[in-house]
Amino acid sequence: MNWEQAVLFAIMGGVLALLLWGRWRYDVVAFGGLVLAVVLGVVERKHAFDGFGHPAVIVIALVLIVSRGLMQSGALEGLTRKLAAADLTLGMHILVMGAVGAFLSAFMNNVAALALLMPIDIQAAKRAKRSPALTLMPLSFATILGGMTTMIGTPPNIVVAQFRETALGAPYGMFDFSPVGVGVAVVGIAFIALAGWRLIPAARGRADMPKELGQIESYVMEVLVPASSPAIGRKFRELKKVAEESDVWLLALVRRGRREKRPAGADIRKGDILVIEGGPEGLEQFATALKLDLSKSRKHSALMADSLAMTEVVIPKDSRIVGRSSLDLRLLARRGVVVVGIARQGRRITGRIRQEKIRPGDLLLLMGPENGLEETVQWLGALPVERRTPTVVQRQKAWLAIGLFGLAISLAAVDLVYLPV
Incomplete structure (x- = not known):
């Protein structure tokens, strides 16, 4: 082993150790390793960034972007919602x-496929009153097996295909991996469903999901019924079945600014506002099922941003919103953010959300542009309950996303376009 080989292995070992440590971001660690290799002369300066333009890297990056787009468009929510509501045995569910x-x-x-299905799997486990530990690991293995069936399903297949093109002049096709990959996936998933889940340690199978500090159990939210909603023409009481499937409670019907006293037999109309209660995931699922708007101020330019997100915050006593409502503070006009839910310990909110006076200790669910939401939280003087900010699904773009994705896969499969294109 010469000096350059020793240095290269040392750098790779150091990068691996830092990745396992997890103190710094993966991209920072990887780029730092590249810079160190250039400084030590292991990699020539003129070739330092050649890898960023490699077709395999481009394809992997594009697959990540497309996966994110499909998730954010809501293209797969109809399917996943049915899976969550299905009453299946453990083996059949797996x-x-x-x-x-x-x-x-x-x-x-x-990873994107797993991230999309994990919340559905956890919700199904809650309905069945069993630990999600019994199904999350099998789901993870299934996504790994499925990734082996096509060229773009997993990064190693993409890399191998590109190296084959370099060596032989022609890469693997989109489905060249399928004859072997599909067989392995079918056998593997069958084993997991029949016997594999039984090998999970019993202690983990009995474990319940821990409740996070500050976890919000319930929100009250207003949702607008737009002209495109399938709820129009249905009785208020008929929507309760959809609400039950989403673990959401229908509290009231507001029409022309007034709460209906006896809403059960009322027909839902365009412009009605439904007052609902539930957890953040259930509220989003209910709104998706009936194509409801989380905010009636849809014409505001900030809320038409390409990337909307929601975040949960707690209001301390020195926050600027204490004693005022979101309307008083003109939160939408100033910051492009709307309060879509309020949770108050020991008391159910019965008034209009945007007219409700905020008190210290209230938990708010905020919706707004993803890139400015954190700044708004700081401006309010609020404290984020969780670091995550689940992205709001842009459901109106679902069919467009499905069509474009299907067209791209079809063209690449018949070699009409180069895959990175």
Whole structure:
């Protein structure tokens, strides 16, 4: 082993150790390793960034972007919602979820497919009153198996295909991996559904999901019924079945600014506002099922941003919104952010959300442009309950996303376009 080889292995070992440590971001660690290799002369300066333009890297990056786009468009929510509501035995649930996960990961990034299905799997576990530990690991294995069935399903397949093109002049096709990959995936998922889940340690199978500090159990939210909603013409009481499937409670019907006293027999109309209560995931699922708007101020330019997000915050006593409502503070006009839910310990909110006076200790669910939401939280003097900010689904773009993705896969499969294109 010469000096350059020793240095290269040392750098790779150091990078691996830092990645396992997890103190710094992966991209920072990787780029730092590249810079160190250039400084020590292991990599020539003129070739330092050649890898960023490699077709394999481009394809992997594009698959990640497309996967994110499909998730954000809501293109797959109809399917996943049915999976969450299905009443299946444990083995059948693992088989169905595993098959769906494998199919999605064949055309998406494995991690993206898993991230999409994990909340659905957890919700189904809650309904069945069993620990999600019994199904999350099988789901993870299923997405890995599904990724092996196509060229874009997993990064190693993409890299191998590009190196084959370099060596032989022609890469692997989109489905050249399928004859072997599909067989392995079918056998693997069948084993997981029939026997594999039984090998999970019993202690983990009995474990309940821990409740995070500050976890919000329930919100009260207003949702607008737009002209495109399938709820129009249906009785208020008929919507309760949809609400139950989403673990949401229908509290009231507001029409022309007034609460209906006896809403059960009322027909839902365009412009009505439904007052609902539930957790953040259930509220979003209910709104998706009936194509409801989380905010009636849809014409505001900030809320038409390409990337909307929601975040949960707690209001301390010195916050600027204490004693005032979101209307008083003109939160939408000033910051492009709207309060879509309020949780108050020991008391159910019965008034209009945007007219409700905020008190210290209230938990708010805020919606607004993703890139400015954190700044708004700081401006309010609020404290984020959780670091995550789940992205709000842009459902009106679902069919467009499905069509474009299907067209791209079809053209690449018949070699009409170069895959990175």
